[in-house]
Amino acid sequence: MYDVLVIGGGNAALCAAISARRSGASVLVLESAPKDFRGGNSRHTRNLRCMHKAPMAVLTDAYTEEEYWEDFMKVTGGMTNEPLARMAIRQSETCMQWMMQQGIRFQPSLGGTLHLSRTNAFFLGGGKALVNALYRTAESLGVEIEYGSEVRELKITDGRFTSALFSRRGFSHEVRAKALVAASGGFQANIPWLKKAWGDVAENFIIRGTPYSNGNILRLLMEQGAKTVGDPTQCHAVAIDARAPRFDGGIITRVDCVSLGIVVNKNAQRFYDEGEDFWPKRYAIWGRLVAGQPDQIGYSIIDSKAMGTFMPPVFPPVEANSIRELAGLLKLDPAALEATVNEFNGAVQPGAFDHAIMDKCATAGLTPPKTNWARRIDKPPFYAYPLRPGITFTYLGVAVNESAKVIMQDDKPSKNIYAAGEIMAGNILGKGYLAGIGMTIGTIFGRIAGEEAARYVKA
Structure with a gap:
């Protein structure tokens, strides 16, 4: 019998496990992935978004609660639980210090991300270093960790969790605990579930993160009477x-x-x-936009003037000396692409181009317009990147309150079930995304879930 069972192995799960253990609880973590692939989507992260009233560590200037809130409202359109969202924003001010106490180190913003130096703290070594630091701390505190352990069944009666059945190395095991923290991610790696929400277009989706986020724990909680929030297509x-x-x-x-x-x-x-807004505020709309296009494919077209001004992806661009040649390489209609580029070039208005600010270099008489960073595509070589929708995590999740307790269908909080991270992020993210806020949600609610679970078992 453990005090707290944590299901999941990413940032939110480890924050919960560490917090519960530091509060005096015995803790078991069940991670479905093998050790080499532990950490969920946290392995791929780079930063988290932090409120701060003055320069601190690697963050410059100040980023107030109201500015954070305004940025957040722009991307969500108000589709959020405001008390939970504001709580996460306020508590984000403590994230960096707490994380450093767990052995995580930070670095200044890299070239190509300097516009985030005021709002986002970058992990030194990226997500893998973050995950490794959290596991080292958890293990040093006495948290027990089982890898390759997939939970198959949750025993819940009248909103009270008693035990979980999980499989490991072909054998079934039952573990009893006084409290449960669900921090196992969304259902984005479950293609059949995505297809139920999106239809057959989901066959063309690429899953950016772990293949182990299949939504099993979310499904089990839903079957056991947990209230859900969020649209499965968001x-x-x-x-x-x-x-x-x-x-x-x-x-x-x-x-x-x-x-x-x-x-x-x-x-x-x-x-x-x-050019609607800065990339960190708008990059997460483009997956849905491409998903709405024929065959869920798009192509980003630039010329040599743009090269060296953005973070290069792992794949090299398709390169050509003319737009017509580029179209051929992309298997697009050469005349149609030439016409589109020529129409765009003809609509670009004079201005002082500056990709670091909202420069108002725009088009005129063009539909759709480009409202910032409009610059003629006219200097060879020309480059293109083919685009697909890349799903990071889904927003359908379990409803929680400010103590991270899961809410049941009768609108009452469960007695001893808590949730953190992607499995509950839909409470805050009704739609849209703001760079780094997923890590903020996971860290804040992971800490709350762990502390509250430990408080419950010690009461």
Whole structure:
């Protein structure tokens, strides 16, 4: 019998396990992935978004609660649980210090991400280093960890968890605990579930993160009477390189040059304003936009002026000396792509181009317009990146309260079930995404879930 059982192995799960253990509880972590692939999507992360009133550590200037909230409202359109969202924003001010106490180190923003130096703290060594630090700390505190352990059944009666059945190395085991923390991610790696929500277009989706986020724990909680929040079609969906692997390609497959050129579909037609806002505030809309195009494919087109001004992805661009040649390599209609580029070039208005600010270099008389960073595509060589929808995590999840307790169908909190991370992020993220906020949600609610679970078992 353990005090606290944590299901999951990423940032939220480890934050919960560490917090519960530091609060005096015995803790077991069940991670479905093998040890070499532990950490869920946290392995691929780079940073978290932090409120701060003054410069601190690697963060510059200040990023107030109200500015954070305004940025958040722009991407979610108000589709959020405001008390939970504001709580996460306020408590994000403590994230860096707490993480450093767990052995995590930070670094200044890298070239190509300098505009995030005020809002986002970057992990030294990236997500893998973050995960390794959290596991080292958890193990040093006496947290027990079982890898390759997939939970098959949860025993819950009248909102009270008693035990879980899990399989490991072909054998079934039952573990009893006084409290449960579910931190096992969304259902994004479950293609049949995605197809139920999206239809057959989901066959063309690429899953950026772990293949182990199959939604099993979410499904089990739903079957046992947990209340859900979120739309199953809402998710963190990014335009990534169409040549990426089906699973686990991570952040290096993201294509960050969308705002520096134009994006066309398979008919060589533009379909959205590429300059609507800074990339960290708008990159997560492009997965859904590409998903809405024929065959769920798009192409980011730039010229040589843009090269070197964005974080390069892992795959090299398709390169050609003319737009017509580029179209041929992409198997697009050459005349149609030439016409689209010529129409765009003719609509670009004079201005002082500066990709570091909202420069208002825009088009005129063009539909859709480009409202910032509009610059003629006219200097060879020309480059293109093929794009597919890259799903990071889904927003359908379990409802929670400010103590991270799972809410049941009768709108009452469960007695001893808590949730953290992607499995409950839909409480805060009704739609859209803000760079780094997923890690913020996981860290804050992981800490809360662990502390509250320990408090419950010690009461």
